Amino acid sequence: MENILVVEDDAEFNRIMCTYLLRNGYSVQGYQDPMEAFDKFYTNKYSLIISDIMMPKINGFDFVKDIREKDSEIPILFITALDDFGSKQRGFHEGIDDYMVKPIDMDEMAIYNDGKEIDISPREFTVLFKLLSHPKKIFTRSDLMGEFTGMMDDNSLRTVDVYITKLRKLFAETDSFKIVTFHGFGYKAVIK
Numbered sequence: 001m002e003n004i005l006v007v008e009d010d011a012e013f014n015r016i017m018c019t020y021l022l023r024n025g026y027s028v029q030g031y032q033d034p035m036e037a038f039d040k041f042y043t044n045k046y047s048l049i050i051s052d053i054m055m056p057k058i059n060g061f062d063f064v065k066d067i068r069e070k071d072s073e074i075p076i077l078f079i080t081a082l083d084d085f086g087s088k089q090r091g092f093h094e095g096i097d098d099y100m101v102k103p104i105d106m107d108e109m110a111i112y113n114d115g116k117e118i119d120i121s122p123r124e125f126t127v128l129f130k131l132l133s134h135p136k137k138i139f140t141r142s143d144l145m146g147e148f149t150g151m152m153d154d155n156s157l158r159t160v161d162v163y164i165t166k167l168r169k170l171f172a173e174t175d176s177f178k179i180v181t182f183h184g185f186g187y188k189a190v191i192k
Contacts, residue, residue: 002047002126006030007037007063008079009055013102017050017079020106025121034063041067046074047126053080053087061094068095075133079104097133118170127163131179131189140186160187 004021008014009032018030029044031037034055041049049067053060064076076096080087083101091099110117120128127144141157164187168179177191 002123003027003029003045005037005041005044005046005049007034007049007051007055007060008032009034009052016106034058034060038063038066041070048129049074049076051076051078053078053082053091061090064091064094064096073130073134075129120167120170124163124167127160128167131187132177132191135177135189135191138182138186138188143186 004026006014006017006021006028008017008030011032014030014032018028021028029040031040032055034051035057038058051060051063055063058066060078060080064078067074067076072095075098077098077100078091078096079100079102081102082088088099130144131139141160144160144163145157164179164181171177175192177189180188180190182188
């Protein structure tokens with residue numbers, strides 16, 4: 001099960017976000033203190049970080065900068081009240097993968113293609129998110145499967161092929177990206 005780290009100092013929004021993610025099949029830990037969240041990041045494996053910017057002790061920009069020094073690959077999403085271009089620009093400069101402005105509709109976290117919601121499992125979502133977060137990067141099966149388990153065998157690695165096949169079928173009509181196979185190496189997303 002994918003493990004998500006939520007870093008949000010607003011207790012109510014933190015609770016809502018964590019509840020929503022739990023109900024959608026994710027494992028999630030929510031922290032109001034970014035320093036505590038950073039400590040947990042060292043001792044746990046996460047598939048995604050969702051963070052606010054304006055927080056006590058350390059702001060979201062510095063939090064992301066510290067995370068990126070340890071892990072350059074983990075997807076990071078800012079959800080914040082800051083709607084100015086400078087904040088967005090700095091966020092992407094520090095290494096975030098996406099930026100959403102509060103208030104958000106939790107359904108924005110779902111996947112849509114041409115206005116139609118796509119039925120996709122949490123694991124398929126994680127594979128797709130990782131591919132699209134780093135377009136043009138080739139991911140091995142173990143890179144992609146490593147999100148779910150520390151145990152690697154031929155059967156678990158071949159499960160990635162099943163996810164890729166389903167993703168290609170679900171997004172066959174899209175013009176925005178395609179998933180390319182590199183035989184003997186792995187997969188990458190190509191943004192069109």
